[in-house]
Amino acid sequence: MEQVDVAIVGAGPVGAALAALLVPGGRSVRVLEARSQPSRDARTLALSQASREVLEDAGGWPETGVTPIADIHVSQKGGPGRTLITAAEQGLDALGYTVSYAALESVLEARLAAVGAGVSWGTPCEAIELGERSARIALAGGGAVEARLLVLADGGANARRIPGLSYAEKDYGQVAITGPVRTDKPHRGRAYERFTPRGPVALLPVGDRFALVWTATPAEAQRLLTLEDAAFLSELQAHFGDRAGRFVAAGPRASFPLKLRTINSTIALRTVIAGNAAQAMHPIAGQGLNIGLRDAGALAAILAADPSGDPGAGAVLEAYRRTRRRDAGRGVAFTDFLVGAFMDDRRLPTWARGLALTVLDVLPPARRWLAGRMIHGAPAS
Numbered sequence: 331m332e333q334v335d336v337a338i339v340g341a342g343p344v345g346a347a348l349a350a351l352l353v354p355g356g357r358s359v360r361v362l363e364a365r366s367q368p369s370r371d372a373r374t375l376a377l378s379q380a381s382r383e384v385l386e387d388a389g390g391w392p393e394t395g396v397t398p399i400a401d402i403h404v405s406q407k408g409g410p411g412r413t414l415i416t417a418a419e420q421g422l423d424a425l426g427y428t429v430s431y432a433a434l435e436s437v438l439e440a441r442l443a444a445v446g447a448g449v450s451w452g453t454p455c456e457a458i459e460l461g462e463r464s465a466r467i468a469l470a471g472g473g474a475v476e477a478r479l480l481v482l483a484d485g486g487a488n489a490r491r492i493p494g495l496s497y498a499e500k501d502y503g504q505v506a507i508t509g510p511v512r513t514d515k516p517h518r519g520r521a522y523e524r525f526t527p528r529g530p531v532a533l534l535p536v537g538d539r540f541a542l543v544w545t546a547t548p549a550e551a552q553r554l555l556t557l558e559d560a561a562f563l564s565e566l567q568a569h570f571g572d573r574a575g576r577f578v579a580a581g582p583r584a585s586f587p588l589k590l591r592t593i594n595s596t597i598a599l600r601t602v603i604a605g606n607a608a609q610a611m612h613p614i615a616g617q618g619l620n621i622g623l624r625d626a627g628a629l630a631a632i633l634a635a636d637p638s639g640d641p642g643a644g645a646v647l648e649a650y651r652r653t654r655r656r657d658a659g660r661g662v663a664f665t666d667f668l669v670g671a672f673m674d675d676r677r678l679p680t681w682a683r684g685l686a687l688t689v690l691d692v693l694p695p696a697r698r699w700l701a702g703r704m705i706h707g708a709p710a711s
C-alpha cells in the first residue's frame with residue numbers, strides 16, 4: 331500500500347492549493363480526485379488580496395485572465411442607502427480580483443504536475459479508516475493509500491464517514507444563476523452588489539464584461555434559465571436597474587442551489603477538514619473560497635513550522651483548529667446574517683438596512699474595517 335505524509339481528498343482549489351504549498355517543503359503528498367478530469371466549472375470567483383498571496387506562495391496564481399476590482403457599489407432595491415468601497419481608500423491597487431474556477435483549476439493542476447505531485451484523477455475515496463498512527467483511504471476500484479495526515483477538501487463528500495463528525499445544514503431555498511453579461515458602459519473595475527427582497531444580485535467585472543450572480547427561488551430560477559437572451563436581459567434590467575448601464579448581451583447560464591453547511595469539528599483523529607468540506611456558504615459576499623484558501627494557508631504554515639514533524643500529530647491538529655475557528659466562524663455568521671438581513675423585513679426593516687448602508691457611506695473607518703475583514707478575515711484571537 332502506498333504510504334505518504336499527507337493524503338488530500340479533493341483537487342478543487344483548496345485541495346490543489348494545499349498540495350502545491352506542501353510539496354516544495356519536502357512532504358510526500360497524494361491528491362485523490364473523484365472526477366476523471368478537471369471540471370471546467372463556469373463560475374467566476376472574486377478573490378481577495380490575501381487569497382492572491384496564498385495562491386502566489388503555492389505557485390498557482392493565474393498570470394492571465396485576472397481582472398482587478400477597483401471598487402464595490404452596494405445598494406438595496408426599493409429602499410434608501412448605498413455605499414461605495416474603493417481600493418484607493420484602502421491604500422490598495424485592488425480590493426480583489428476575479429478569476430474563473432476553471433482557470434484557477436488549470437493553473438493549479440499545471441503547478442502540481444511541475445512539482446511532481448500530479449493529481450490522481452478518477453480515484454474517489456470510498457472508505458476511511460482512522461488509526462492512532464495513520465489514516466487509511468480506500469479507493470473506488472481497489473487500492474488504498476495510507477497517510478500520516480488525511481485532509482478532506484472534497485466539498486463535504488466524506489466527512490460523514492468519520493465517527494463523531496456531522497453537518498448542520500440550512501437550505502436557503504435559493505438558486506444562484508450565473509453567466510456572463512455585457513452592458514453598454516465600460517465597468518472600469520467596478521463590482522456591484524444589489525440586495526433585493528428576492529435575493530442579492532451581483533455583477534463582477536471580468537475582462538470587458540460582467541459575471542452575473544442572480545439569486546432567485548428554485549421555480550423562478552428554472553423560468554429565468556429557459557428564457558431567450560433578450561427576455562432574460564430585459565428582466566435583469568428591470569430587476570437590477572441601470573446603474574451599470576443597459577444590458578446588451580448574455581452568455582450561457584448555469585445554476586447552483588444555495589445552502590449553508592457547517593461541520594461540528596474541523597479535526598478528527600489524523601484528519602483535517604478544510605474549505606467547503608468544513609464550511610459551505612452563500613456566495614453573497616464572495617467569502618467561500620477566500621476562507622478555504624486561508625484554511626489551506628494556515629495548515630501549510632503550521633506544517634512548515636516543523637518540517638520533519640509528524641503532520642498528523644494531535645498538537646498539529648489542535649493548532650489548526652485553534653487558528654481557523656474564529657475566522658471561519660465569523661465568515662459563516664457574516665454571510666448568513668447578510669442573507670437574512672437583506673431579505674427578511676422582520677430581521678431588519680428596509681429603513682434600518684438603508685441606515686446601515688448610509689452609516690457605511692459616511693464613515694470611512696467603518697468601510698475600512700469591513701473591507702479589511704473581507705480581505706484578510708478575522709484574526710485568530
Ligand SMILES: Cc1cc2nc3c(=O)[nH]c(=O)nc-3n(C[C@H](O)[C@H](O)[C@H](O)COP(=O)(O)OP(=O)(O)OC[C@H]3O[C@@H](n4cnc5c(N)ncnc54)[C@H](O)[C@@H]3O)c2cc1C
Binds near residue numbers: 341488586615619621
Ligand atoms: C455561484 C457561486 C459563486 C461563488 N463565488 C465565490 C466568490 O466570488 N468568492 C469565493 O471566495 N467563493 C465563491 N464561491 C464559493 C467557492 O466556489 C467554494 O468555496 C470553493 O469552490 C470551495 O473549494 P473547495 O476546493 O473547498 O471545494 P470544491 O470546489 O467543492 O472541490 C471539491 C473537490 O472534491 C472532489 N471530490 C468530491 N468527492 C470526492 C471523493 N469521494 N473522492 C475524491 N474527490 C472528491 C470534487 O470532485 C471536487 O473537485 C461561490 C460559489 C458559488 C456556488
